[in-house]
Amino acid sequence: MTAYRPSTAQFRPDTLVVRYFPDWQVPAPVFTSYEDDGHSAQALARREFATLRLTGRLTANQAIITATVAGTYPGAPVRRLVRLRVARVAAAPSAVLLGGQPLTASAWQLDGSRHEISLEFPLEKQAVVTLVGLRLLTAPAAQTDPETLTLTAPDNRTFTGSVGLHYERYVPADSPAPLRIRNARGQLVRELPTETSAGTHALSWDGRDAAGRPAASGLYEVELAGQHQRLVRLPNYY
Numbered sequence: 001m002t003a004y005r006p007s008t009a010q011f012r013p014d015t016l017v018v019r020y021f022p023d024w025q026v027p028a029p030v031f032t033s034y035e036d037d038g039h040s041a042q043a044l045a046r047r048e049f050a051t052l053r054l055t056g057r058l059t060a061n062q063a064i065i066t067a068t069v070a071g072t073y074p075g076a077p078v079r080r081l082v083r084l085r086v087a088r089v090a091a092a093p094s095a096v097l098l099g100g101q102p103l104t105a106s107a108w109q110l111d112g113s114r115h116e117i118s119l120e121f122p123l124e125k126q127a128v129v130t131l132v133g134l135r136l137l138t139a140p141a142a143q144t145d146p147e148t149l150t151l152t153a154p155d156n157r158t159f160t161g162s163v164g165l166h167y168e169r170y171v172p173a174d175s176p177a178p179l180r181i182r183n184a185r186g187q188l189v190r191e192l193p194t195e196t197s198a199g200t201h202a203l204s205w206d207g208r209d210a211a212g213r214p215a216a217s218g219l220y221e222v223e224l225a226g227q228h229q230r231l232v233r234l235p236n237y238y
Contacts, residue, residue, distance in 0.1 A: 004228055006221070008038065013050075014077035019085045020056055020065055022136055027058040036073050048073040052080075062093075065129045079124050086117040086131065093117070094133030148173070151227040152200075158232040162206045167224055169198050177225065181205060184219040194224065207233055 001017040013035050023029075033052045036043035043049050050071040057064040067082060092110045096103045098121055108119035115137060121127050148171050155164035165179060178191040189209045195201045209215050217235040221228055 004226065006228070006230075011038065013080065015081045015083070016052070017083045017085065018054060018065075018067070019087065020054075020063075021087045022056065022058050022063055022134075023088075024058065024136070027056075029056045030054070035076075037075050040073075043073060047071065050076055061133055061135075063131045063134050065131075066126065067123050067128075068126045069123060079122050081120060082123050082127065083120050084118065084129060087115065088137045089115050089117050090135040090137050093131045093135075095130075097128075097130040097132065099128055100130070149225045149227075151222070151224045151229060154222070154229060154231065157230065158234055159207070160234045160236055162204050163231060164202055164204050165192075165222060165229075166200070166202045167194065168200045169195065172196055172198050179203065179222065179224045181231075182221045182223065183215070184221075186221075189215055189220065 001019060002011065002013075002015065003017075005011055031054045033054075034049060035052070036049040040046075040048065050069055050073060053066075053068045053070065055066045055068075057066075063086065065084065065086075069080070089110065096108045096117075096119065098107075098119075103119070108117060110117050117131065119129070121129065149167060149169045152166045152168055154166065167179070169176075173194075173196050176194045176196055178193055180188060181190045181192070183189050190205065191210070192203050192205060194203070207215050215233055217233050220231045220233060222231060
């Protein structure tokens, strides 16, 4: 994963978030991501790209996560920062090792409510993280779900009068955050309340700001639960 950017042109491959969901039924998962300079059409043919290979190895009392970078391209970062999140953790491990060396207790954190261990480490070519004495949850926990809500496709990406916005909530929420609409300068234009119940929901933006005035034509951003969409409000012609 990576931080949200309003455009892929602003993507920064030097900082990555890796979420690992240990599963006894999949003791050796593998995932490989690809990256290049983002604009060269011949990057693959010229082998001007890098891959990040992530592997896990789960045993009775420990997990080993290995990150390996291969290849490079013009502008590639020399060093990356990896923010590792390990889910489904029942209790703190007895030790956390980086490259075989124990980390201090302050170098990693356990979020008991989310059952998740987090730590950061630099990555040049390869890094190996070992969680010793790892105990996993034996039953699913709602806190470990990757998402509790998905912002789905709007009725239209471009509109004049009003537009229908849609989302799906997977678990009920006591105090759900509103759906926020911002203009191209990042200024808040409107907040719309969202439903507390699980299920598929829809709401409508009438193209007006919080004071009831018609919003100007242009680019707008919809945000809900850290997810983003872009809308274009077209001018009205009479």
